[in-house]
Each structure stands twice: as C-alpha cells, then as structure tokens.
Amino acid sequence: MQLTRRQTLGLAGSAAALAMTGIQIAPVFASAEDATKYIMEFTGGKEPTAGKVSLNAPEIAENGNTVPISVSVESAMSGDDLVESVMLVADGNPLPAVATFHFTELSGKAEATTRMRLAKTQNVIAVAKMKDGSVYSDTKLVKVTIGGCGG
Amino acid sequence: MAKPRVKVPNSAKAGEVITIKTLISHTMESGQRKDKDGNVIPRKIINKFTCEFNGTKVFESDIDPAISANPFFEFTAKVNESGTFKFTWVDDDGTVYTDEKKIEVN
Numbered sequence: 692m693q694l695t696r697r698q699t700l701g702l703a704g705s706a707a708a709l710a711m712t713g714i715q716i717a718p719v720f721a722s723a724e725d726a727t728k729y730i731m732e733f734t735g736g737k738e739p740t741a742g743k744v745s746l747n748a749p750e751i752a753e754n755g756n757t758v759p760i761s762v763s764v765e766s767a768m769s770g771d772d773l774v775e776s777v778m779l780v781a782d783g784n785p786l787p788a789v790a791t792f793h794f795t796e797l798s799g800k801a802e803a804t805t806r807m808r809l810a811k812t813q814n815v816i817a818v819a820k821m822k823d824g825s826v827y828s829d830t831k832l833v834k835v836t837i838g839g840c841g842g
Numbered sequence: 843m844a845k846p847r848v849k850v851p852n853s854a855k856a857g858e859v860i861t862i863k864t865l866i867s868h869t870m871e872s873g874q875r876k877d878k879d880g881n882v883i884p885r886k887i888i889n890k891f892t893c894e895f896n897g898t899k900v901f902e903s904d905i906d907p908a909i910s911a912n913p914f915f916e917f918t919a920k921v922n923e924s925g926t927f928k929f930t931w932v933d934d935d936g937t938v939y940t941d942e943k944k945i946e947v948n
Contacts (some may be wrong), residue, residue, distance in 0.1 A: 756910060756911070757910040757911075758910075761916070768920075781908055784908050785872075785874045786874075786906065786907060786908065788906035788907075788908065789906055789908040789909065790903050790904060790905050790906060790908070790909055791903065791904040792901065792902070792903050792917075793899075793901070793902040793903065793904075794901060795898070795899050795900060795901070796920070797895060797898055797899070797900040797919060797920055798900055798901050798917065798918055798919060798920065799859035799860075799918045799919055799920030800859055800918045802917065802918055803901070803903070803915065803916065803917040804914075804915070804916035804917075805903075805909060805910075805913070805914055805915050805916075806909070806910040806913070806914050807908050807909055807910055808872070808907075808908050808909070808910055809908075
C-alpha cells in the first residue's frame with residue numbers, strides 16, 4: 692500500500708497520542724496481577740485456600756487516608772498449630788504491599804488491627820502462613836470515596 | 843519528632859491474653875506524592891515495629907508505605923509472668939524509637 696504524506700503524518704500522530712495516554716495510565720497503580728505475584732512470593736508459589744482467615748474492613752471508606760483493617764486467624768497459637776505471619780495486600784494502590792504481621796506463641800491470638808491507605812476502591816487481601824506451611828486467605832472489597840495517596 | 847504512645851493494662855492474671863494498642867506520631871511520607879513543582883517527595887516511613895516481652899518477641903510487623911500516617915497497631919499478648927514490654931519502631935533514616943511498659947501478673 693502506498694502512503695501519501697498526509698496519511699503518514701496522520702498515522703504518526705495517532706500513534707503518538709496512543710503512546711501518551713498509555714504512559715499516563717499504565718505505571719500509576721499496581722494491577723491485580725502485581726498483587727497476585729506479590730502474594731505468590733510470600734507463599735512460595737502456593738495457592739492460598741479460602742478459610743481460617745477473617746479480614747475485617749469497612750464496606751465503604753469515606754476517607755482513604757485511614758481505613759481501619761483488622762485480621763484474625765483461627766489457631767490455637769501453640770505447638771504446631773501456629774500462625775507465623777499474615778500479609779496484607781491491596782490490589783489497587785501504587786504498590787501492593789501494605790504490611791506483614793509476624794506472630795509468636797506469646798501473641799496468644801493471631802489477631803491484629805491497623806490503619807491503612809487506599810488510593811481508590813479496591814480489594815484488600817489477607818494471606819496467612821501457618822507453621823505447617825499451609826496458606827489461607829480472605830478478600831474484602833472496600834469502596835473508597837476520597838482516595839488516600841495525595842495524588 | 844516521632845512520639846510513641848502505648849496502652850498496656852497495669853495488671854493481668856497469669857496466662858491471660860491481653861490487648862495492646864500502640865501509636866506513634868509520624869508523617870509516613872509514602873514516596874508517591876509530588877510537591878507543587880512536580881518533584882517526588884522522598885519516602886520516609888516507619889518500616890518496622892516490634893514488641894518484646896522480657897526479651898522474647900511477641901509481635902512484629904513489616905510496614906510498607908500503604909500504612910496510614912501515625913501508624914497504629916492493636917494486637918494481643920499472652921502474659922505468664924510479671925515483666926516489661928519493649929516496643930521498637932524503626933524509621934527509614936535509621937532512627938529507632940522505643941517505649942517500655944511494665945505489667946504485674948498474679
């Protein structure tokens with residue numbers, strides 16, 4: 692196909708416009724895939740099973756700057772029935788990592804509460820790693836009215 | 843200046859599981875924000891929090907920029923004897939903030 696000068700310019704222009712919008716959207720937020728990859732690094736490639744973990748988060752967070760999040764895992768917290776760590780992940784923030792709690796027998800219970808930032812409406816995921824190597828998870832969708840990343 | 847605040851009950855029964863609340867004032871600059879000239883404000887957060895009882899680890903958290911300003915943690919501890927809880931916060935710039943609380947167990 693023979694291109695005229697006008698057609699060539701037009702094509703180049705639209706390609707540039709596409710590239711620009713691509714740049715604006717792409718790098719700002721972590722995608723669900725990034726979050727999954729991050730979880731897999733934590734579990735050593737093991738797919739977490741649903742159950743045992745319960746994640747408590749508000750259904751609607753008016754202010755994304757401080758969203759209370761609490762997590763608890765069913766466990767006797769002694770001997771082999773021990774929760775070693777719980778990782779919190781957000782799949783729509785600039786970075787998926789939120790925090791990782793490490794428990795011991797002296798914790799008594801595998802429970803913790805903190806406050807986190809949410810940039811927009813997204814899933815918050817808690818993944819628990821037990822002493823015997825099994826992994827469990829729970830996911831909550833939190834709707835955010837005002838984003839919390841100051842952008 | 844980061845100022846830690848910690849709530850621990852004064853006394854407990856042996857074997858009881860108590861609740862501890864901690865808060866430290868800190869801006870937790872995420873490293874994602876830009877100033878009005880468009881320059882990225884460098885990250886400066888508390889990246890680790892640890893609680894020990896009589897020298898043994900009770901609870902620890904690795905902290906990422908998604909934790910809110912003035913990081914708050916509530917967790918539990920099983921107390922079998924009287925002693926001292928030691929709380930440690932580590933800043934990105936290497937500063938370590940600490941606090942201690944005694945508990946009487948009977």
